[in-house]
Amino acid sequence: MARPFHLGVAASHRLFDPSLQGLDILRDVIGRWASGLDITRLGSLAACVGAAPAAWRFLRAAWREVYGWVRQFFISSVTIPARDPLNRHVTNWIVANVVQHRSIRSFTARTQQAGAADRAALLKKTRRDVQYLPHFETVWFWHDGCLFVARRPSEGFNASAADPASDGIGGEELIIGCLGRSTEPIRRLIQNCQDYADKHSQYFVIIYSRDRYGMTWQPKSRKPIRRLETVHFDDRLKHELLADIRKYLDPKTKRLYQSRSMPYRRGYLFYGPPGTGKSSLSTALAGEFGLDLYEVRIPSVANDQDLEQMFQEIPPRCLVLLEDIDAIWVNREPLDDEKNGKARSNCTLSGLLNVLDGVGSPEGRIVIMTTNKPDRLDNALIRPGRIDMKVMLGNISPKSAEQMFLRMFMPDADGSLLPPSAEDKNTISEDGKPLIDHGRLRKLASEFAAQIPENTFTPSQLQGFFQLHLDDPIEAASHISSWVERELSGISSDDDIEIVGNGHANGHANGYANGYVNGHAR
The missing domain is CATH 3.40.50.300 (P-loop containing nucleotide triphosphate hydrolases)
Structure with a gap:
């Protein structure tokens, strides 16, 4: 019978004493420990470790057989193809209502897009945060009194992985199963997922375009209204x-x-x-x-x-x-x-x-x-x-330029312009900037619009100017005259690019000046 091995107090002090020969003491300790091992027990332990993978493969195969038998006779299912809009709706619902309420160890990581309110970040090359989205392969859950299983195959090519615009949602085939012989509970679940998607997409516009091969329509982007x-x-x-x-x-x-x-x-x-x-x-x-x-x-x-x-x-x-x-x-x-x-x-x-x-x-x-x-x-x-x-x-008119100035510097909570009021002293500037009330801001907008010539600049040109003065309306109003002068000095060459093309000078300028409504000249 193997003797129990004990390390004496003195030996332990010698082992961790840097002034002694620690290497010799450690060799002595290992020798005593090895001499006390039972070789037969060590062999049994090695045999068990070697048999563990085989046992695991056997259990997985048995589970697949049992699950396949149960699925064939007791589970009804609906398969949703990859990249189908319905696939995304159902996946989003499962992630929001089932997966996020459980302990998740698998995530999809993507670069988080800058918010529309963070205007300064859009003008800088800064490192963006990483967003982690819960990921799942098979999940069981109860809904409306029925037991469901949602399964996404882990094997095979993920179509969304090769798409740089994809956020990793809805790119794999999705199979929704329900315990029972009828698919009616699954239909009700899918209807709930669609209602959930409609509720959350009412503030966005979904833009579709053809995929890279020109074969199918795919969601290109989701933009705020x-x-x-x-x-x-x-x-x-x-x-x-x-x-x-x-x-x-x-x-x-x-x-x-x-x-x-x-x-x-x-x-x-x-x-x-x-x-x-x-x-x-x-x-x-x-x-x-x-x-x-x-x-x-x-x-x-x-x-x-x-x-x-x-x-x-x-x-x-x-x-x-x-x-x-x-x-x-x-x-x-x-x-x-x-x-x-x-x-x-x-x-x-x-x-x-x-x-x-x-x-x-x-x-x-x-x-x-x-x-x-x-x-x-x-x-x-x-x-x-x-x-x-x-x-x-x-091209933009002075009146539209004034509206654009107010929209840039005086939006309220719902995005509409506030009515003028002498008592209204709401600030529109960030910390460290001068406080400007609405009356003063409207006066600045009027001074700004007076510098804009009629039918000369496009809205995108004026928006480019505002991007240089996003947080200071006083600075924008004071710099607009010099900006207009610089633009007018080079605008003739830009006009030539637009006008030349039909062989007649001022052809486009005259055409754009005459708008049509319902086929009649304005």
């Missing part, structure tokens, strides 16, 4: 546009169209110089009416067949944005743009007209076309029935 007050153009035209879209989306209008055998479609043309807010207005309209936005970049579409496939897969109630519609030409001869290396679409005009209002084209969508060159559009494309309203977005 942009207020229409942030898009500056003629107020009367803005109100007419909103009223027209609101009337079209009214269910009564749809029934009226159907009762008279009219195609239920609506098309708009936004035109004007670059930087006047055509795409921004489209995004703002999608948020205003709670619609998803499907982005179609005409120069990137390969041919008419791809364009038709894209439109067939777009849902009926949404907003379709056709950007750079002037890239489609009637004839196929080389033009100045092609000689200069600019993009030109391989789609034909007839192919575009067919997807817009052909025999098999779906109804119920709002189509918005944008262009910088309205004079190059074919009359067949912009006739009534295809383009029901034309909106000119031109």
